[in-house]
Amino acid sequence: MYDLVVVGAGPYGLSIAAHAAAAGLRLRVLGRPMASWRDHMPPGMFLKSEPWSSNLSDPTGDRTLSAYCASRNLPAAHGTPVPITTYTDYGMWFARTAVERIDEQTVTSVRTSGSGFVVITEDGEAIPARTVALAAGVMPFVNHPEPLTVLPDGLASHSSHHSDLSRFKGKDVTVIGAGQAALETAALLAEEGATARVVARAGRLNWNTPPQPLDRSLLRSLRDPHCGLGTGWPSWVWSEIPWAVRRLPGPTRVRIAATALGPAGAWWLRDRFESAVPVLLGHRLQAASPSSGGVRLDLTTPAGARTAIETEHVIAATGFTPDLARLELLDRGVRDGLRRVGGGLAPDLNGRFESSHPGLFFAGLLTAPSFGPSMRFVYGAGFTAQRLVRGVRRRLGN
Structure with missing residues (x-):
């Protein structure tokens, strides 16, 4: 029987595995390394x-990413965007060097068995475990706007479902959303030769400002501190002391996870986007239906009037919802019995990422309503891995 089975091999799963291996735990890691980055961007x-x-x-x-890039003469400097391909390669290098073995089988079920668990793979292997860490990434939690769910796959998709946008060359494509995924997807579509537009319910687009220098005066640093999620005291709290966020009332944490660090585009994308992509701001999607040209989108304008546009394909860049009910690989009896944060959709976790079911741990997006918005980003992986592995050792009596 394994001390710990980690389900998922993205940044969170790999980080947990590295700390667990160093702690001497009998470990099994299941999942395709960096799958979301390799297959969905x-x-x-x-x-x-x-x-x-x-x-x-x-x-x-x-x-570190800097160490990896330095060994290959690649830039990794403050204020210099890193290509996703470089980051994916870094994650694969981390997996090879920090984790002894990763089994790329897909997990189909996690069930209780006696005082522990049994993890079932698509090949039918039943893996016994004393504890389990679910680091399933974001793909189970894709958020589709309800009006688009009536459309067939050929007419509508989510931004996370595309590893290649070149197939849209010469097509008319509408992107729904106002965050980085929407804006970058639309810019890339235009650069691939598509006619792209963005429809956003927001009244304006928000753009991050270029990062401030790391080397600043003490006064400027105190007024606007650097942190893993940008600059400013609110971001500093979310990124640097997630343990304190967890001590807030449950409903407050749920609200913070849903609203803090809202949609915004990267500073380096702005010129590329604004020169190539038109935007319909303040427009709300009311309905969608197949049409002779592809898709008809019925919208409400800022003034409350109804309008419609025709497009050949619509891409929803509408993020991910941390809803435990969508984690279908977890046995329903266990899922339904877990305590939720503030009566919401995500599992309520203790300070070591353990759920109300002893020995069942969570990492990544589902933990944001417990520990705050840093859990939506790679930056939260370090805090998670250290705390979670300590929790596993405590549960095992190590």
């Missing part, structure tokens, strides 16, 4: 976060 994308805040975590602290 098109070429041409860049990291929005700074290189120094995008590290995976291992106990030595040696396997």
Whole structure:
């Protein structure tokens, strides 16, 4: 029986595995390494976060993105966007060097068995475990606007479902959303030769400002501190002391996770986007239906009038919802019995990422309503891995 089975091999799963291996736990890691980055992001994308805040975590602290890039003569400087392809390669290097073995089988079920668990794979293997860490990434939690759910796959998709946008060359494509995924997807579509537009319910687009220098006066640093999620005291709290966020009342944490660090485009994308993509601001999607030209989108204008546009394909860049009910690989009996944060959709976790079911731990997006918005970003992986592995050892009596 394994001490710990980690389900998922993205930045969170790999970081947990690295810390667990160093702690001497009998470990099994299941999942395709960096799957979301390798399979669901098109070429041409860049990291929005700074290189120094995008590290995976291992106990030595040696396997940083900067160390990887330096060994290959690649730039990884503050204020210099890192290509997604470089970051994916970094994650694969981390997996090879920090984790002894990763089994790329897909997990189909996690069930209780006696005082522990049994993890079932698509090949039918039943893996016994004393504890389980679910680091399933974001793909189970894709958020589709309800009006688009009536459309067939050929007419509508989510931005996370595209590893190649070149197939839209010469097509008319409408992107729904106002965050980085929407704006970067639309810019890439235009650069691939598509006619792209953005429809956003927001009244204006928000753009991040270029990062301030790391080397600043003490006064400027105190007024507007750097942190893993940008600058400013609110961001500093979310990123640097998630343990304190967890001590807030449940409904407050749920609200923070849903509203803090709202949609915004990266500073380096703005010129590319504004020169190539028109935007319909303040427009709300009311309905969608197949049409002779592809899709008819019925919208409400800022003045409350109804209008419609015809497009050949619509891409929803509408994020992800941390809803435990969507984690279908977890046995329903266990899922339904878990305590929720503030009566919401996500599991309520203790300070070591353990759920109300003993030995069942969570990492990544589902933990944002417990620990705050840093859990939506790679930056939260280090805090998670250290705390979670300590929790596993405590549960095991180590």
